[in-house]
Amino acid sequence: MRGNRKPRVLIVNAYVCPWRSAAPTRLFIPRAMAPYYLAGRFCPERTEVRVHDEVHHGALLNPRLFDWPDLVVLTGLTMSFDRARQLSAYFRNARPDVAVAIGGPIARALPHLCDSVFDYVCQGDIEALDDIVDAALGPGHRADDPAPRFDLAGWSYGLGYVETTRNCNFSCAFCSLTGENRPYQPYSSREISRQLDAQGRMQMLMVLDNNFYGSNRSDFERRTDLLGAHWRRGDFRGWGALVTGDFFKNPDNLARVAANGCKALFSGVESLDPAVLKSFNKRQSLSSDPRTLARLCADHGVLFDYGMMLDFTQQTVAEIDGQIETLLASTDTPLPALLSLTIPILGTPYFDEAARAGRLMPNLRLSDLDGQKLVEWPKEPLERVVPFVADLLRFRGRKSALVRHAVSHVWSRKSSFDLSQSLISLLGPLIRFGGTVRVGNLRQIRQTWREPARTYCAMSDPLSVSYRPMHPLAEKFARDFEPLYVTDGDGKLTAEIRAGTADTGLTIQ
Ligand code: B12
Numbered sequence: 001m002r003g004n005r006k007p008r009v010l011i012v013n014a015y016v017c018p019w020r021s022a023a024p025t026r027l028f029i030p031r032a033m034a035p036y037y038l039a040g041r042f043c044p045e046r047t048e049v050r051v052h053d054e055v056h057h058g059a060l061l062n063p064r065l066f067d068w069p070d071l072v073v074l075t076g077l078t079m080s081f082d083r084a085r086q087l088s089a090y091f092r093n094a095r096p097d098v099a100v101a102i103g104g105p106i107a108r109a110l111p112h113l114c115d116s117v118f119d120y121v122c123q124g125d126i127e128a129l130d131d132i133v134d135a136a137l138g139p140g141h142r143a144d145d146p147a148p149r150f151d152l153a154g155w156s157y158g159l160g161y162v163e164t165t166r167n168c169n170f171s172c173a174f175c176s177l178t179g180e181n182r183p184y185q186p187y188s189s190r191e192i193s194r195q196l197d198a199q200g201r202m203q204m205l206m207v208l209d210n211n212f213y214g215s216n217r218s219d220f221e222r223r224t225d226l227l228g229a230h231w232r233r234g235d236f237r238g239w240g241a242l243v244t245g246d247f248f249k250n251p252d253n254l255a256r257v258a259a260n261g262c263k264a265l266f267s268g269v270e271s272l273d274p275a276v277l278k279s280f281n282k283r284q285s286l287s288s289d290p291r292t293l294a295r296l297c298a299d300h301g302v303l304f305d306y307g308m309m310l311d312f313t314q315q316t317v318a319e320i321d322g323q324i325e326t327l328l329a330s331t332d333t334p335l336p337a338l339l340s341l342t343i344p345i346l347g348t349p350y351f352d353e354a355a356r357a358g359r360l361m362p363n364l365r366l367s368d369l370d371g372q373k374l375v376e377w378p379k380e381p382l383e384r385v386v387p388f389v390a391d392l393l394r395f396r397g398r399k400s401a402l403v404r405h406a407v408s409h410v411w412s413r414k415s416s417f418d419l420s421q422s423l424i425s426l427l428g429p430l431i432r433f434g435g436t437v438r439v440g441n442l443r444q445i446r447q448t449w450r451e452p453a454r455t456y457c458a459m460s461d462p463l464s465v466s467y468r469p470m471h472p473l474a475e476k477f478a479r480d481f482e483p484l485y486v487t488d489g490d491g492k493l494t495a496e497i498r499a500g501t502a503d504t505g506l507t508i509q
């Protein structure tokens, strides 16, 4: 089919939008960067590579793209398995000779199931793509000197991206990295500089690491000083990173990153309830009071951002409501960047425990595990919890308190922050919780309109319209549009999940 033309490669980040919108999500920071790192493994002269990120570009609904590639490389988060499978059906229906590869969290959580669906399944990091390039396209198509293809990412609000370490040195019970159990690995200074040199012009640099701090202080200092050297050279005006709670225990750490151009830090506070943190094996966050950390960071001119998880299996509505009200009443505490229900991510100790304790709801689908609906039996009756979740996740009834808080918080920090930090601090919570209008192309708008209303509870939430093929496909692809069920009607793990996850080193019963 190729003739003399260059092989065409399409890299797709499969995504299930928790808000049931097919339109692009352009305001999420950071962006998914794996597609651009993967693109860098192909020789730019001898292949034609395109990226479609379903988060940033919206749902892939353009039929003309389905018969374009010779090789499709899929990535995506664990809950996107169904979507990745649907996409593979569209590509194969359009071109029976296409090769479909998958890697990243889906392939690691469901290796056997992936083996039965995709042509190439890869559990390793981006380097592991090289063998697939050889196998699918033949020799001579790998990049000679691989570097991320940030040029394919387009304009991204002046943000650049870098990864200085992989994986994490902690083992929080709910985290997919704990399930994957791969070692924390720093990049060499040469590799980090290589990524930085591959960026176009940028204003701010976002460090993508799960934990920029890590387990080795001198290595943290090496990476901080390296970023500082690039910052002093004028490559960017500042940088931001994700750190764990232990970072803040040594005051020198904050002073060091600030002196080297750090302008924003994100830390997973996760819960204001110590008992919940202990149950998550998240002891490093026990002293992560967002108010204290925000003040500490502001003293160094650093913006503090954090994520919070709501766990209705351990907390009551009154407790969570009280915590949100306290945050809204406290001008000097920022609101969380992320408010999500605890997700029993496939392959984690938390998932295992939830399954064993019978907490998973019946007929649970993998795609339900999006953090924006109840998927575990709550401590209190559903009639009390579900309406509360529905209101809280949209800040219904709290919109004016939200605006008041955003404005007064920024005002209280005006002497610590520059204009861009103040704008991020002001707009961040309004966009996250106030709601935004997302505009896509006509197909995406139509698909969004056809989506049924969400119910915020897995037991009643209807299936997304993406499970109905958007155009007629050969009969053999019908199976690719069936949802993957995690539990059966009794709340027990399905045979498919038990078989699909076997030999991953996990302890699912
Ligand atoms: C950007 C980002 C997002 C973006 C985009 C997500 C996406 N991919 O679609 C947004 C903001 C939308 C997001 C949302 C969420 N995210 Co997020 N996110 C990230 C973040 C910060 C960076 C990802 C990234 O680009 N990394 C850099 C690239 C280069 O690395 P990578 O993606 O890890 O891929 C590496 C390997 O996996 C491998 N690889 C990946 N794909 C492939 C494919 C092939 C073929 C091969 C060979 C290799 C390969 O190569 C890469 C480099 O070695 C990571 C944390 C992190 N530091 O990685 C969390 C992370 C991916 N997110 C996570 C979570 C929990 C979530 C949320 C569930 C949070 C929530 N409670 O709401 C939601 C889920 C939303 C949804 N419906 O899917 C988890 C993983 C969850 C999972 N496995 O499903 C992570 C790891 C954070 C954490 N430590 O908990 N997230």
Ligand code: SF4
Pocket (backbone or CB within 6 Å): 168, 169, 170, 171, 172, 175, 176, 177, 178, 210, 211, 244, 268
């Ligand atoms: S600290 Fe963050 S990245 Fe590390 S295991 Fe815990 S949740 Fe995952």
